[in-house]
Amino acid sequence: MQHKQADSDNSDLMPSAGVPADVAPHGHDRPEAAHGLTADADADLSDWQRVAVMDEFKKLVAAKRRFIIPATIFFIVYYFALPVLVGYAPKLMERRVFGVVNLAYLFALSQFFMAWLIAALYVRAAGRFDEMARSIISRLSKGGEN
């Protein structure tokens, strides 16, 4: 359910000067008339709080964490392995692999492909997150039968 923005007094708690408020209001709005409220809304919860307790929202947060945390740890470890090895194991990194091309150069080059691969995997996973977010918002505008 979308709250009405009838009065301008409390429509934006973080106003930007000289600009008409074109961002959704933060925090509570004037409540709907009593007969228009669902049981949830009658309990005087804002949209934000109602979303925050939805199972679907918790699932979305968990799904995002399951991807983002391991991916972040992986890329940070993979990336810092390069300066650490180059700095502390120079003999190993100077080993030649193809002709004069050494391990240090090949490892540096592989970082580019690692970054592209993780970006591609993330875009694929994020399609699923978008789907979940859309379904949460649509439930909200139907009155949140949660």
Place this chain on the structure above:
Amino acid sequence: MSASLVMFLAFIAVTLWITWWAARKNTGSSAYFAAGRSLRAWQNGIAVAGDYMSAASFLGIAGIIAFQGYDGFMYSVGWLVAYLTVLLIVAEPLRNAGKYTMADVLAYRLSPRPVRAMGALSTLTVSTFYMIAQMVGAGALVSLLLRDTGISFSAAVISIGILMIVYVVFGGMLATTWVQIIKAILLMSGTILLSLLVLAHFGFSFGSFFEAIAHVTYHDAQGNPVTQNFLQPGLRYKPPYGALDLISLGLALIFGTAGLPHILVRFYTVPDAKTARVSVVWAMVIIGSFYILTTFLGFGAATIVGRDFIAKNGGTNMSAPLLAQALAGDLFFAFISAIAFATILAVVAGLTISASTSFAHDFWANVLKHGKGTALGEEVRVARVTAFVVGAVSILIAILLGPDANVAFLVALAFAVAASANLPVIVLSLFWRRFNTRGAVAGLATGLVSSLALILISPGIMKSNAIFPLENPGIVSIPLGFIGAFIGTLSGCEPRAEEKFTELSVRATTGLGAEKAVSH
């Protein structure tokens, strides 16, 4: 040299025309500051790439590789991998929660006046640092190009500063974005062409190219010939502190990008979080390809031109243009120089706009004027005045630094400041419920002060008497920024900030209530 002059003037005329065209379409704050939030993913992606591939990338990295080989390539790697931090952690939540600036996100949960004041200060600092590097590159370039006319480094820097002010004052974000797109395309084509010419020079044989890199000959400071394998790490970062310095540089690059105001502001120019994400991916493809090609620019300059010649003809920052001259003559040299010039002009315009937006929106409208009582259009007017001031300050410092500082090195310092001051507070405010106003102010202050102080006592400024042994302060100042934010947070309790965390996290995760595109 007249061909180069003609090419310059042609490019400047075209971009000014775009500025004029965009100026007629500017119809309010959202249009001026955020291009009406109407950009498409590919447009924004190319613009992000354009903002990022500054003089530091084209002139600076090529220069470090040409002089110190493999160690310079480490800059290229860090600059791309950094985009994973942007993509995975900050781009989408920021788009969903913000309005125009980084401080908007902080002010969302926290007490607005102190965090906006600190946020504006750190944005101005990072942008000015970044801009000084661009000005140094531009000055060196223009004085090399027009050396027959006897133009000085200072005069070159001043004339570029004036052009930049014209861009920003009249064009705003939409014009800057289009200039950025055109420049990114030109820069990519120039780099591909140059790389092909390098390969052609070696008969399209990677074998003989790498063989040449492994045996580069130059003269050291005493004038003795030295033959060096340029693929070998450690030519720049030598013991005892070289390894730590490499890690410090890596930290600054990986965590600094996600705190750069002129990159963050780009995510407010698109209609939604999904477009923000896709534009990061576009940017990563372009930026990654570009940085792989720096192998050819840098090592090409090292093997074909040689560092002896570069050192006598404009210095480290001129490696890529001199490579063009060696491979295909004066006309191609002029073309590559015009691209480098365009690159600098466009990046400087992007930097100025983010700095002036932050000052006008965060400091003027929300701190000084308490978020009300400014007349329509006043914010835009203040932003224009700020652009003049920021431009003047960086012109001055660039002239003081002179043409010899490597621009990639200078820009990495801006990354270190951004990583130490901005990134800790952005991440903590998005993901830590307990985070509060004291934490944000303390984190911004410790990050900013410690990184600046360490730079001042580093070898880059104090040369051989340096108190702090590392070139880049990241490894010390980034943890300090986080510690400052933690201690500040734990010293106080702010129930309102914790309450608003629910709202912010719902908003950042689902995009509920995010600002939509404005048609214009």
